Amino acid sequence: MHPVRRRGKGTFVVTLDAVIGLGANLGDRRATLASAARELETFGRLLARSSLYETEPVGPPQPRYLNGAVLLRTELGPEPLLAALLDVEKRLGRVRRERWGPRAIDLDILWLDGATHRSAELVIPHPSLRERPFALRPLLDVAPVARDPADGIAYEAVLASLDASGVLEIPGSRATW
Numbered sequence: 283m284h285p286v287r288r289r290g291k292g293t294f295v296v297t298l299d300a301v302i303g304l305g306a307n308l309g310d311r312r313a314t315l316a317s318a319a320r321e322l323e324t325f326g327r328l329l330a331r332s333s334l335y336e337t338e339p340v341g342p343p344q345p346r347y348l349n350g351a352v353l354l355r356t357e358l359g360p361e362p363l364l365a366a367l368l369d370v371e372k373r374l375g376r377v378r379r380e381r382w383g384p385r386a387i388d389l390d391i392l393w394l395d396g397a398t399h400r401s402a403e404l405v406i407p408h409p410s411l412r413e414r415p416f417a418l419r420p421l422l423d424v425a426p427v428a429r430d431p432a433d434g435i436a437y438e439a440v441l442a443s444l445d446a447s448g449v450l451e452i453p454g455s456r457a458t459w
């Protein structure tokens with residue numbers, strides 16, 4: 283369920299807990315992920331940061347990715363949150379090229395605690411989440427008991443059924459970026 287907090291007398295603020303997946307495979311990847319996390323802090327409260335993972339690229343041949351995830355508590359709804367993420371991508375120098383191609387920064391809304399979303403622009407959980415160890419590994423760092431809201435399957439079990447050999451945790455990187 284969405285946490286609902288009381289602010290002042292009789293005012294209720296609805297917040298959303300969202301897992302944002304971060305990926306970069308061009309430039310100074312770690313610095314870019316850290317800058318993105320700092321920008322995300324302006325949209326709410328970062329409740330947790332994952333480890334960073336060095337990952338084999340999925341898609342056309344391209345450099346390896348650095349992937350991570352954060353758990354963000356925000357008062358933004360899903361669509362405004364996506365707009366805010368696209369804005370951060372732009373500011374951090376992402377140039378849109380081929381689908382699945384290399385990028386300085388990619389921000390995806392992977393999952394919402396207790397909610398789903400489906401519109402022309404935005405589908406949550408992210409449609410590819412269940413096939414992607416590079417997204418599931420960091421997600422489980424920040425939301426260890428997360429489940430697919432459609433069928434209730436634990437993402438931990440989903441990850442266990444995938445080949446995650448291309449996802450290498452960077453030692454000591456948990457919450458340090």
Ligand code: A4P
Nearest residue numbers: 305337338339340341347381382390391403404405408416
């Ligand atoms: N969109 C729909 N649902 C969402 C969502 N849940 N979160 C729409 C974010 N966006 C969502 O996304 C295009 C549009 O998808 C958005 O504007 C939004 O309206 P994009 O990220 O700009 O497009 P893209 O990345 O070129 O294509 P695509 O298919 O979304 O790529 P992905 O899924 O983002 O994957 N390999 C490794 N190892 N690590 C990676 O991080 N990332 C990708 C990109 C490919 N291979 C990778 C990695």
Ligand code: MG
Nearest residue numbers: 388389390391
């Ligand atoms: Mg994307």
